[in-house]
Amino acid sequence: MFSLESLAHNIDLGLNNTFPPTIALLAEMVIVGVGVISLFAVLGLVLVFMERKVSAYMQIRKGPNRVGFQGFAQTAADTLKLVLKEGLTPDGADKFLFNLAPFIVMIVAMLLMAPIAFTKGFQIWDINIGVLYISAISSVSVIGILMAGWASNNKYSLIGAMRSGAQIVSYELSAGLAILAMVVLTGSLQISEIVASQQNGWWIFKGHIPAVISFIIFIIAVTAETNRAPFDMAEAESELTAGFHTEYSGMRFAFFFLAEYVNIFIVCAIGATLYFGGWMPFHIGTWEMFNHVMDFIPGIIWFFGKTFGLIFLIMWFRWTFPRLRIDQLLNLEWTYLLPISMFNLLLMTVISIMGWHF
Amino acid sequence: MIEEVGTTTEGDLIINVGPQHPSTHGVLHLVITLNGETVKKVEPHLGYIHRSIEKMCESLSYRQFIYVTSRMDYLSSHINNQGCALVVEKGMQIEVPERGKVIRVLMAELTRIASHLLWWGAMGMDIGAFTPFFHAFREREAINDIMEETCGARLTMNYVVPGGVMADVHPNFQKRTNEFIKLLKSKIDEYYILLTGNIILQERLKGVGVISAEDAISYGCSGPVLRACGVKSDIRKMAPYDGYEKVKFDEVFETAGDSFARYMVRMNEIRQSLSIVEQLIDNIPEGEFQAKTKAVLKLPKGEFYSRVETARGEFGVYVVSEGGLTPYRIKFRSPGFSNLSALHQMTRGSKIADLVATMGTLDLVIPDIDR
Numbered sequence: 001m002f003s004l005e006s007l008a009h010n011i012d013l014g015l016n017n018t019f020p021p022t023i024a025l026l027a028e029m030v031i032v033g034v035g036v037i038s039l040f041a042v043l044g045l046v047l048v049f050m051e052r053k054v055s056a057y058m059q060i061r062k063g064p065n066r067v068g069f070q071g072f073a074q075t076a077a078d079t080l081k082l083v084l085k086e087g088l089t090p091d092g093a094d095k096f097l098f099n100l101a102p103f104i105v106m107i108v109a110m111l112l113m114a115p116i117a118f119t120k121g122f123q124i125w126d127i128n129i130g131v132l133y134i135s136a137i138s139s140v141s142v143i144g145i146l147m148a149g150w151a152s153n154n155k156y157s158l159i160g161a162m163r164s165g166a167q168i169v170s171y172e173l174s175a176g177l178a179i180l181a182m183v184v185l186t187g188s189l190q191i192s193e194i195v196a197s198q199q200n201g202w203w204i205f206k207g208h209i210p211a212v213i214s215f216i217i218f219i220i221a222v223t224a225e226t227n228r229a230p231f232d233m234a235e236a237e238s239e240l241t242a243g244f245h246t247e248y249s250g251m252r253f254a255f256f257f258l259a260e261y262v263n264i265f266i267v268c269a270i271g272a273t274l275y276f277g278g279w280m281p282f283h284i285g286t287w288e289m290f291n292h293v294m295d296f297i298p299g300i301i302w303f304f305g306k307t308f309g310l311i312f313l314i315m316w317f318r319w320t321f322p323r324l325r326i327d328q329l330l331n332l333e334w335t336y337l338l339p340i341s342m343f344n345l346l347l348m349t350v351i352s353i354m355g356w357h358f
Numbered sequence: 359m360i361e362e363v364g365t366t367t368e369g370d371l372i373i374n375v376g377p378q379h380p381s382t383h384g385v386l387h388l389v390i391t392l393n394g395e396t397v398k399k400v401e402p403h404l405g406y407i408h409r410s411i412e413k414m415c416e417s418l419s420y421r422q423f424i425y426v427t428s429r430m431d432y433l434s435s436h437i438n439n440q441g442c443a444l445v446v447e448k449g450m451q452i453e454v455p456e457r458g459k460v461i462r463v464l465m466a467e468l469t470r471i472a473s474h475l476l477w478w479g480a481m482g483m484d485i486g487a488f489t490p491f492f493h494a495f496r497e498r499e500a501i502n503d504i505m506e507e508t509c510g511a512r513l514t515m516n517y518v519v520p521g522g523v524m525a526d527v528h529p530n531f532q533k534r535t536n537e538f539i540k541l542l543k544s545k546i547d548e549y550y551i552l553l554t555g556n557i558i559l560q561e562r563l564k565g566v567g568v569i570s571a572e573d574a575i576s577y578g579c580s581g582p583v584l585r586a587c588g589v590k591s592d593i594r595k596m597a598p599y600d601g602y603e604k605v606k607f608d609e610v611f612e613t614a615g616d617s618f619a620r621y622m623v624r625m626n627e628i629r630q631s632l633s634i635v636e637q638l639i640d641n642i643p644e645g646e647f648q649a650k651t652k653a654v655l656k657l658p659k660g661e662f663y664s665r666v667e668t669a670r671g672e673f674g675v676y677v678v679s680e681g682g683l684t685p686y687r688i689k690f691r692s693p694g695f696s697n698l699s700a701l702h703q704m705t706r707g708s709k710i711a712d713l714v715a716t717m718g719t720l721d722l723v724i725p726d727i728d729r
Contacts, residue, residue, distance in 0.1 A: 059492035155373050159395070159710070229486055230558055238381040238484050239714050322558045323486025325711040326395055 004300060005121030032124055036113050040262055045075045047261040050308075051315055058319045079254065087250035090153055097151035102248065102255035104144035109262040111137050115191050116269050119279045119299035123192065130191035131183055134270060135176050138225065141263070142168040145227075145234065148256070149244040160243025163326050164234030168225055170333040175221035177341035181214040181348040182207075182274045191273060198277035208356065210348040215275045217341045222267035223314055224329070226260065230321035231329060238323075264311055272306035279303040370398065377406050381484050381714045384724030386698075388713075395709050400702040404728050411729040415688045420446050420520065420655040423685065428514035430692060431726035433473040434668040436465050439518035441666035444599055445675045446520040448664055449657035455646040458522030459601040464535070464638050465505070465517060466600075466666075467631040471542070472501040473669035474628050477721045481621065482553055484718035485562050485711075490553050497545055500538045504531065520655060522648030535639050542632060554625060563618035567704040567716030570615060577703065578696035581671020582627065583720060585611040586619035593667035605634050617712075620719040656683060670694055670721055694726040 011031070015024040049064070049072065056063025064071035089095055115130035117123045127133055142165055149161020185207055186194045197203075203211050224231035235243035245256045272278060279299030283291045324332070350356075371394075376387040385406035391399040411430060415423040424442040428435035440462055447454060454462075475494040482490030502512040507528045509515035517523050553559055569579070571587040584591045592609045594602040610626040612619035657679035665674040671693025678687040697720045705713045 055488070059489050060496060061492060155371055159371075159392075163395075232486065236486070236711070238486060239710050241380060319489050320552070321487060322482065322553070322556060322562060323711070324558055325562060325709055327709065328561055 003298075004119050008122055036110055036124070039113070040110065040258065043262055043265050044258045045079075047265060047311065048075045048078075048257075050311070051261075054312065054315045055319045058316075082250055082254040085250040087252050088247070090247050092153040093247065094151035094153070097147050098247075099252070101144045101148035101151060102252040102259075104147065105141050105259040106255045108137060108141040108144065109259045109266065112263075112266045116266065117191050117195055117273065117278050118303055122300070126190065126192050129189045131179055131189045131194070131274075134266075135172070135179065138263075138266075139168065139172050141259070145244050148248070152244070152247040154247050156240045156242070157244050157246045160234045160236065160240045160246070163236075164227060164244060166326070167227070167231065167233055167329060170330055171221045171224040171231075171337075174217055174333060174337040174341050175225055177338070177345055178214045178218035178221060179270075179274060181210060181341070181345045184345065184348050185211070185352050187352075191278075195273060195278035195280060198280050200283060202275065202277040202280065202282075204275040207348070208351055210344050210351060211275065213340065213344045214348070215271070217337055217344070218271055218275070219310070219313065220337065222271065223317060224333075226263045226267055226314075228260075228264065228314055229318040230323050232318075232323060233326050233329060236323060264314060265307065268307045268310035268314065269303070271310050272303065276306045276310075277302075278306075369393070381717065382724075383480060383722060386722065386724050386727070388701075390710075390713065392710065397705050397708055397710060397713050400705055400713065402698055402701065407725050407728045409725075409729065412688050412690060416685055419683055420657060420685070423688070424518060424520070425514075425516045427690070428516055429725060430690065430729055431668060431670060431673070431694065431723050432513055433476060433723055434466075434469050434670065434673075435514045436462075436469040436517060437666055437668040438673060439516065440466055440600065441664055441668075441673050441675050443518045443520050444664040444666065445662050445677050446655060446657065449660070449662045449677070449679065450520070450651075450655060452521045452649050452651055454522050454600070454649055456601070456643045457645045458647045458649070460638055460642050461523050461527055461647060462518060462600050463602065463605070464635060464642075465509075465515070465523075467634045468501050468504065468535070470631045470669045471628055471635075472498045473721075474624050474631075475501075477624060477669075478549065478553070481718045481721075485559065485715050487553060487556075487559075490549070493545070493548070493552065497538075497542055500541060504534050504538060507531065507534065519648065521651045522646070524648070526647045527642070532639055532642070535635065539632060539636055539639070542628075546628065546632075549625070554621070560618060562711070562715055563616065563621055563719070564614075565616050565618075566708060566712045567617040567620075567719065568615050569700055569704050573703055574615070574700065577700040579671070579700050580693050580696065581667065581669070582610075582620055582623040583671065583697050583700070585609070586623045587615040588613040591672070593665055593672055597665065599664070599666060605637050607631075607634050617716050617719040624721070654683065656681060657685070665691070668693060670723065670726065671697060690729060692726045692729065694720075694722050694724075698722055698727055 012028065015027050019027065052074070053063045064074035067073040067077050089098055112134060114125040115123065115127050115133055145164045146161045149157040149164070152158070182194070182203060183189055185203060186197045188194060188197070204215055227234045240246070245253055248256060279302050281294040281297060281299070281302055283294060371392040373390050373392060374387065375390055376382040377385040382388065387403040387406065389401045389403060390397055411426055415426055418426065424439050427438040427442050431438055446452070475498045479491035479494030482488070505515055506512045508531050509517040569587060571589050574584050574587045575589065580591060588611055590609055590611060595609050607630045610623050610630055612623055657677065659679055659681040662677045662679065663674060665672055672691065673693060674691030676689040676691070677685050680686040701717060701720065705716050
């Protein structure tokens with residue numbers, strides 16, 4: 001039967017049989033690179049369109065519906081406009097850092113693609129410390145944001161970048177602890193094993209209350225980490241006009257924009273992997289028929305379905321909540337989320353040592 | 359960068375908010391001095407949309423000058439017109455027929471609801487919630503349609519003339535207004551679910567932008583801003599005009615004096631205005647809608663003053679007449695100007711985000727401040 005796993009395997013085999021191993025590896029790298037970049041482009045188009053449609057229906061509008069079929073080409077048209085637009089570098093800006101910043105944010109988003117398991121055996125790099133890798137790399141993006149804010153020579157940008165720095169560093173802790181709770185439960189940092197451990201039920205159902213608490217903390221923390229409303233301090237349109245990317249235009253602005261959406265995709269993919277079993281189908285105990293029908297749906301559809309479900313949740317937050325203030329944001333993290341997630345980690349450890357989970 | 363000796367210290371950040379900024383709702387320019395995230399000083403700079411309306415009015419006749427005032431506080435243009443018509447009626451001792459009065463009050467209350475709805479949407483935007491804006495506009499649109507049918511215009515209606523209103527209401531007016539009352543009653547609870555009850559909004563507004571009743575009075579605040587401090591100041595109750603003494607409604611006030619109190623005053627005023635409309639809509643008296651006036655209006659020599667309660671507060675018209683065809687001097691007392699002057703007092707020592715939220719609860723309309 002055709003599957004993405006056999007496709008990847010066959011390409012690997014074919015390349016290794018025709019070329020020497022070094023060349024084959026290089027060719028694979030090129031294929032993966034092209035794949036990631038095209039996935040980036042597609043995700044950008046789909047997610048921006050989805051955001052516009054979701055917000056439109058929440059705001060009793062119709063959203064883009066003129067360009068292309070049902071407005072599907074709207075984002076492509078917008079991208080074209082951004083490509084044609086002049087990318088200004090403000091006077092007095094640190095030109096090197098100013099131009100470097102969008103690429104750092106972009107590259108970080110790309111690197112995060114590596115350990116994500118799209119379906120069984122279809123993963124760029126099944127690194128054995130996958131979860132740690134994700135936590136480590138995702139905090140690098142704050143450097144790009146700080147760089148952009150500092151180099152812009154604009155006070156709004158500077159305030160936005162400083163807010164973003166404080167915010168991402170703080171919420172990284174909660175997100176890390178929430179992920180750690182799941183790692184304790186699974187006993188592995190490797191993404192493929194985390195998914196495999198959810199063969200007979202997703203952790204959100206199997207992991208008792210600590211798993212649910214962990215999920216709630218995770219979703220709050222990643223919303224903050226991706227600078228999404230209600231935690232969009234760094235942009236805070238009504239206060240700082242556009243925050244750290246005020247001075248950016250054209251394609252460099254598009255990079256920030258794209259990186260934001262791809263980051264949302266990645267954190268939701270990680271959430272889906274940790275709590276909802278990644279590409280694992282939905283099974284109910286001993287209902288053989290039901291489980292069989294569920295197995296029939298390909299893993300990639302399960303994976304994207306779960307991820308987009310979480311993305312919808314995050315978009316829903318954005319279009320219904322007001323924004324927090326910076327001190328309330330930090331207060332929420334340091335006085336509520338962090339102690340709760342630490343306690344939750346202890347609880348989870350006890351549960352997994354005693355084997356009380358299902 | 360603007361340097362001001364004695365007010366700033368080393369390391370302070372001076373930022374120009376506006377004249378083009380998403381949260382100033384127009385061309386207001388604030389020069390704010392920041393220490394990190396903390397606001398040390400707020401200094402409004404005005405004049406970007408000054409059209410010298412008061413001077414313009416001096417060369418317009420008593421029939422004409424009313425309509426220029428629509429362009430001041432464009433969100434309660436009808437109430438501005440009403441204030442100007444009242445001063446002419448007072449000076450010439452014109453008695454407005456009952457029907458004309460009731461139609462004026464109905465329109466004024468619909469205008470107030472429309473203005474508060476727009477404020478509610480913009481308030482949501484200021485604190486980062488985008489969706490309320492569209493929900494509020496949906497209902498505001500229904501009011502605008504009613505206005506359009508009767509007055510021929512949606513925003514600057516120019517419906518008031520000295521002695522009553524320009525034309526009778528449209529035959530559909532009562533039916534559509536009743537429909538609107540039903541619509542808004544069902545939606546107003548939705549507003550509470552969407553924004554008012556939200557914990558983030560309450561955290562953002564409670565205890566923020568506090569002003570004491572004494573300070574509010576000395577800054578000359580009026581309208582919801584003053585009533586949020588617990589001071590009863592509704593002109594409709596204190597000095598009733600156009601038959602407000604005959605309708606039953608409660609003067610809304612809160613005691614906290616913070617942004618949330620101002621928010622709640624406006625939200626409850628929507629309900630009160632709705633109840634006024636409900637009382638009057640099926641009881642519009644028969645008769646003339648306009649008193650018979652002379653073709654040329656001339657105010658006798660002297661000084662005349664009238665005041666009305668707009669959606670933003672007390673709007674005063676002061677006319678000095680030399681007995682000629684046009685006013686000799688004219689002065690408007692606009693509510694936004696005094697409310698804005700209290701902004702510094704309210705936001706000193708708070709965060710940037712609080713400044714924006716507080717400015718939102720002041721409900722500033724810049725052309726009203728910059729006449």
